[in-house]
Amino acid sequence: MVSLKTQIAGFSFDNCLMNAAGVACMTVEELEAVRQSSAGTFITKTATLTPRQGNPEPRYHDVPLGSINSMGLPNQGIDYYLDYLLTLQESHPQRAFFLSLVGMSPDETHMLLKKVQNSGFNGITELNLSCPNVPGKPQIAYDFETTERILSEAFAYFDKPLGIKLPPYFDIVHFDQAAEVFNRHPLKFVNCVNSIGNGMYIEDESVVIRPKNGFGGIGGQYIKPTTLANVHAFYQRLDPSIQIIGTGGVYSGRDALEHILCGASMVQIGTALHQQGVGIFERVSLELKAIMAQKGYEKLEDFKGKLKYLA
Numbered sequence: 509m510v511s512l513k514t515q516i517a518g519f520s521f522d523n524c525l526m527n528a529a530g531v532a533c534m535t536v537e538e539l540e541a542v543r544q545s546s547a548g549t550f551i552t553k554t555a556t557l558t559p560r561q562g563n564p565e566p567r568y569h570d571v572p573l574g575s576i577n578s579m580g581l582p583n584q585g586i587d588y589y590l591d592y593l594l595t596l597q598e599s600h601p602q603r604a605f606f607l608s609l610v611g612m613s614p615d616e617t618h619m620l621l622k623k624v625q626n627s628g629f630n631g632i633t634e635l636n637l638s639c640p641n642v643p644g645k646p647q648i649a650y651d652f653e654t655t656e657r658i659l660s661e662a663f664a665y666f667d668k669p670l671g672i673k674l675p676p677y678f679d680i681v682h683f684d685q686a687a688e689v690f691n692r693h694p695l696k697f698v699n700c701v702n703s704i705g706n707g708m709y710i711e712d713e714s715v716v717i718r719p720k721n722g723f724g725g726i727g728g729q730y731i732k733p734t735t736l737a738n739v740h741a742f743y744q745r746l747d748p749s750i751q752i753i754g755t756g757g758v759y760s761g762r763d764a765l766e767h768i769l770c771g772a773s774m775v776q777i778g779t780a781l782h783q784q785g786v787g788i789f790e791r792v793s794l795e796l797k798a799i800m801a802q803k804g805y806e807k808l809e810d811f812k813g814k815l816k817y818l819a
């Protein structure tokens with residue numbers, strides 16, 4: 509029997525596939541659809557302290573090889589997601605879910621984390637250090653000093669399971685420097701990667717999204733090679749107590765298999781979920797199981813991280 513079971517931060521999930529933060533997770537209705545699908549769990553849209561409208565529309569555009577977005581962190585505010593998660597804990601105590609958050613400043617991030625710490629939430633928190641789309645706010649995880657400071661301050665009071673969502677890095681030295689920072693902290697996971705920030709897509713003679721004159725985060729097929737490199741680079745460098753979640757360019761069972769070969773313990777689907785809906789979890793699961801069966805693998809551990817190199 510082939511199984512897609514996995515564990516993150518000590519919680520068990522029947523399926524290693526789930527949504528990527530930002531897709532199918534803004535409202536309780538969308539989250540319920542993911543919860544009731546074949547996905548192993550869900551993550552909520554990155555939350556701020558108070559609700560945000562986000563950037564002007566059009567702010568998301570599907571393109572032939574993926575997507576471009578500059579949503580600008582629209583969300584219902586932390587209380588909306590926390591209230592829903594606390595309700596689910598009562599009705600489904602055997603399942604664990606992910607809560608994504610980040611503040612508009614380090615102070616706000618600490619207010620959010622303290623709110624979670626002081627709440628009854630017993631799931632997994634993902635701190636989004638890589639939103640590329642708020643005008644004037646750089647992606648936090650490209651600044652290693654700020655990242656170090658936020659993590660040191662956070663772990664002084666936060667003792668629930670915590671991971672971070674990372675932007676893609678593009679240089680071996682940056683993989684080394686980032687891993688050194690992350691290895692200093694009791695993180696449960698890193699999630700590689702958020703969209704590739706500030707790309708541009710042109711139709712006829714015009715950009716396709718309004719915010720930032722068309723600059724936006726790129727997802728989908730464009731980003732799989734970058735994603736796989738980031739998953740594997742951190743799998744090689746991080747303490748084994750810090751697991752890897754792989755996100756980027758997953759449309760098929762084959763794509764998910766590649767993430768796991770690179771070291772991912774959980775695989776998230778973003779752009780393809782947006783384009784195809786929650787039925788994608790069932791299809792990708794069946795495809796992944798079929799490849800595993802063909803290769804004689806029964807469980808993820810049989811091939812996780814076992815990427816082959818050329819001699």
Ligand code: RRO
Nearest residue numbers: 578579580581639641703725
């Ligand atoms: O809301 C967004 O514009 C957004 C966020 Br917070 C993020 O982390 N990644 C992304 O592609 N868009």
